Amino acid sequence: GDCLLVKIVQKLKSCLRSGDLLARIGGDEFAILLAGFERADYPAEIASQIQQKFSAPIEVENRSILITTSIGIAPLTNINDLEHQESSYSLIEALQNAEIAMHQAKNKGKACSVVFESAAYLQSIAKFKSENELRAAIELEQFELHYQPIIKLADRQLVGFEALVRWQHPDKGMVAPGDFIPLAESTGLIIPIGWWVLRSACAQMVLWQQDRPKSKLAFISVNIAGKQFSQPYAGDIIAQILTETGLDPRCLKLEITESEIIENVNVVLSTAEKLKKLGVQLSMDDFGTGYSSLSYLHCLPVDTLKIDRSFVENIESNIHELELVKTIIKLAQVFNLDVVAEGIEREQQCDRLLELQCEYGQGYLFSKPLSLAEANNLLES
Ligand code: C2E
Ligand code: CA
Ligand code: CA
Ligand code: CA
Numbered sequence: 001g002d003c004l005l006v007k008i009v010q011k012l013k014s015c016l017r018s019g020d021l022l023a024r025i026g027g028d029e030f031a032i033l034l035a036g037f038e039r040a041d042y043p044a045e046i047a048s049q050i051q052q053k054f055s056a057p058i059e060v061e062n063r064s065i066l067i068t069t070s071i072g073i074a075p076l077t078n079i080n081d082l083e084h085q086e087s088s089y090s091l092i093e094a095l096q097n098a099e100i101a102m103h104q105a106k107n108k109g110k111a112c113s114v115v116f117e118s119a120a121y122l123q124s125i126a127k128f129k130s131e132n133e134l135r136a137a138i139e140l141e142q143f144e145l146h147y148q149p150i151i152k153l154a155d156r157q158l159v160g161f162e163a164l165v166r167w168q169h170p171d172k173g174m175v176a177p178g179d180f181i182p183l184a185e186s187t188g189l190i191i192p193i194g195w196w197v198l199r200s201a202c203a204q205m206v207l208w209q210q211d212r213p214k215s216k217l218a219f220i221s222v223n224i225a226g227k228q229f230s231q232p233y234a235g236d237i238i239a240q241i242l243t244e245t246g247l248d249p250r251c252l253k254l255e256i257t258e259s260e261i262i263e264n265v266n267v268v269l270s271t272a273e274k275l276k277k278l279g280v281q282l283s284m285d286d287f288g289t290g291y292s293s294l295s296y297l298h299c300l301p302v303d304t305l306k307i308d309r310s311f312v313e314n315i316e317s318n319i320h321e322l323e324l325v326k327t328i329i330k331l332a333q334v335f336n337l338d339v340v341a342e343g344i345e346r347e348q349q350c351d352r353l354l355e356l357q358c359e360y361g362q363g364y365l366f367s368k369p370l371s372l373a374e375a376n377n378l379l380e381s
Contacts, residue, residue, distance in 0.1 A: 004060045008067065011053045015046055029102075031095060033076070047071045047113035055111070071113035072101030131187050133169070134180060138192055142168045145200055146369035149378065150221065150340055150362045153354050158378070160219040160253070162362065163201040164369045165193070185225060194228040195237060202245040202252065204372070208379060209251070215379050221253040221283060226260025230267040235274035242278070249279040253304065256282065258290030261300065269299065276301045283340070288328060297335055305332050307358075309343025316348040326356050333357075 005024075012022055012030060019035030034043060050069055057064035074097035101116035108114065137143060147161035167175040184190040205220040228234060242249050254275070261268050272282060283304040284296075288311055307328055315321050325341070332339045341353050344363030353361060370378060 004058065004065060007058050007060065011058075012050065015049045015053060025095075031098070033091075043073045044113065044115065047073060051111050051113065068110045070102055070105040070111070072098040072103070072105055072116060073113060074098040074101055074116035127183070130180075130183060131189070134167075134184060134187070134189050134193075137167060137169075138196055142170070143193065143196060144168055144372070145197065145204065146371055147204075147375040148362060148369040149367045150360055151366050153341075153350060153358060153361045156366065157216055159216060159360065160221055161217065161375065162221040162223075162255070162369075163197060163204075164223070165197050181225075185227060188227065190225045191228050191231065194223075194225050195241070198222050198224070198238065199241050199245065202241055202247040205251060206245055206247050212379050217379065219251050219253050219281065220247075221255055223255045223285065226256070226263055226268075229254075229256055229260065229271060230264035232267065234267075235271040238275060238280065239278060242280075249275075250281070253281040253283050255285040255306065257285045258287070258296060261296055262290065265296075272301055286342075288324070294331075297331070302337060304338040304340060306340045306342055306362075309363075312341050312343050312349055312353070312363075315352045316346070322352060322356075325353070325358070329356050329358055 008030075009022070009024075012032070016022060016032065017035065021031075021033040021035075023031045023033075025031045032046075034046065037043070039045075050071065054067050054069050057066045059065075074094050076091070076094045097116040097118070101114040105112040105114040144166050145163045146166055147163055149158050150160040150162060151157060152159050165177055167177075167180055169175050181190065184193055201220050201222045205217075208215065208217055231237070238254075242252065256268075275282065281303040282301060283306055284300070284302045285306050286308040287305045289308045305328065307325060311321055311325050311328070313321070315325060329339055338360060339358050340360040340362055341349075341358050342362050344350055344353070344361045344365045346365060349363075350361065350365060367378070
């Protein structure tokens with residue numbers, strides 16, 4: 001009856017401050033709009049105050065009536081979506097979200113409250129979780145390097161290894177770089193990870209040179225992210241790693257992609273000059289996939305072009321691909337650069353590349369990336 005309603009409203013009002021709105025939105029449902037608050041947990045506090053108020057039965061006309069409250073809480077502004085802080089919900093959306101949360105509260109049991117969580121919020125929690133895992137992975141020594149042979153096409157002799165990072169995740173097992181490098185780049189974690197990779201690869205190369213002085217292994221090739229390479233002290237860090245590990249700078253090749261160069265041309269150029277003086281070699285990775293490869297060729301002191309896999313893929317059947325690769329190889333000859341063709345999987349691809357006088361190659365036809373044990377075996381044979 002009316003009397004019960006009045007008492008419910010009184011109890012609710014006693015929990016609110018001036019400026020807060022209380023509305024009955026039908027049947028036994030009420031909506032409260034909090035005018036503003038200082039602490040993030042304030043709405044949850046109000047919810048528990050309300051539930052306290054209703055924990056005792058209400059006396060109406062000599063009857064006691066126990067009311068259980070299920071409360072759903074939703075933000076009016078989209079504070080859950082950390083990436084788009086300006087966007088805000090409409091009042092209707094907020095009410096709908098609160099209603100969803102209220103139904104969840106009802107399902108949970110008597111006198112519960114639930115805070116609405118948007119998909120974006122849950123996503124940002126998941127991202128936060130993997131970011132923390134990635135952050136811890138360095139200290140927990142969960143990264144390891146695999147080594148893919150780079151060979152001379154004419155005699156298929158090993159000339160170098162490309163170091164490729166892997167994440168040995170405690171639950172997910174081996175994670176490929178494609179699945180964590182993007183997160184590492186967007187969070188800046190690529191910088192410590194990248195320097196770990198470089199230090200480990202240089203140290204391993206020194207071990208190989210000490211243990212197998214007669215091997216044909218001439219260099220180790222290491223991928224450097226643009227963010228890493230454009231750090232103001234990148235040149236000094238690289239020099240320090242070479243000194244610490246004792247690796248001859250001429251045995252180190254750094255692979256950078258052109259799109260990463262473009263973002264920070266000036267810093268990259270000065271670091272590249274520094275490295276050149278040390279004797280470190282530079283490789284332009286995924287050549288041809290960027291948008292202005294040619295304009296950087298004459299100003300960047302690169303030694304090697306790596307032709308991206310996508311250009312080699314159908315080289316036997318696609319005349320345009322063949323012509324393109326032919327042109328890249330001629331270009332490299334003009335600039336006196338070495339050429340490595342990536343992603344060679346079939347003999348016919350290798351034949352075409354030899355005809356075009358491509359000197360070096362890398363791909364599953366010769367070897368997939370090898371674990372340390374497998375790489376050691378290869379060097380033994
Ligand atoms: P990338 O530098 O172009 O490395 C070559 C990728 O192609 C490797 O994938 C390799 O396993 C794969 N591959 C080699 N031969 C073949 C083939 O014949 N067929 C096919 N389909 N694939 C082949 P991976 O190891 O998954 O690495 C992917 C990318 O992740 C790399 O591409 C590189 O951009 C990045 N990456 C790997 N390690 C590092 C690192 O230590 N630092 C940075 N910044 N990036 C890294
Ligand atoms: Ca590479
Ligand atoms: Ca590549
Ligand atoms: Ca590639």
